[in-house]
Amino acid sequence: MQMPKRLGVRFSIDDFGTGYPSLAYLKRLPVDEIKIDRSFVREVIDDASDAALVDTILTMAWHIGLEVVTEGVETRQVFDFLGQHGCRLFQGCYFGRPCPAEEFSAQFRQSGETAALGGG
Numbered sequence: 590m591q592m593p594k595r596l597g598v599r600f601s602i603d604d605f606g607t608g609y610p611s612l613a614y615l616k617r618l619p620v621d622e623i624k625i626d627r628s629f630v631r632e633v634i635d636d637a638s639d640a641a642l643v644d645t646i647l648t649m650a651w652h653i654g655l656e657v658v659t660e661g662v663e664t665r666q667v668f669d670f671l672g673q674h675g676c677r678l679f680q681g682c683y684f685g686r687p688c689p690a691e692e693f694s695a696q697f698r699q700s701g702e703t704a705a706l707g708g709g
Contacts, residue, residue: 594619601658606646615653623650624680627661634666644674651675 590600602614605623614620625646632639643659650657659671662681671679688696 590619604660606642615655620655622656622658622678624658624660627681630659630661630667630671630681631663633670634664640670643671647674647676 594600599621600619601622601624602618602620603624604626606629607626615623623646625643629639629642629646633643634640647657656678657676658678658680659676660680662668662671662679662683664683667681668679668683685696
């Protein structure tokens with residue numbers, strides 16, 4: 590991983606928090622970001638333990654210089670909670686449902702045309 594890193598490749602640990610060796614990876618591997626698994630994010634509003642875990646993961650990651658992506662953001666409440674806790678990278682259906690690349694491209698082009706016409 591060191592050679593690609595020197596060439597500018599960035600590495601991410603996906604589904605962080607779901608496997609036992611995750612903390613060891615942070616110390617040993619040249620990673621740039623972690624993605625907090627959706628299993629912690631899903632109940633962050635209603636479960637104090639999940640809220641504490643997400644907050645702790647965010648704080649720990651920033652202290653060791655990692656970016657954090659939160660997976661599974663499905664509602665405005667979860668998005669607001671994460672934003673209030675300093676998260677700035679998100680992934681989830683709150684922003685749009687998964688779709689084929691062609692459909693995404695068409696939606697993207699249409700939103701650009703709407704913005705160009707002053708509609709958004």
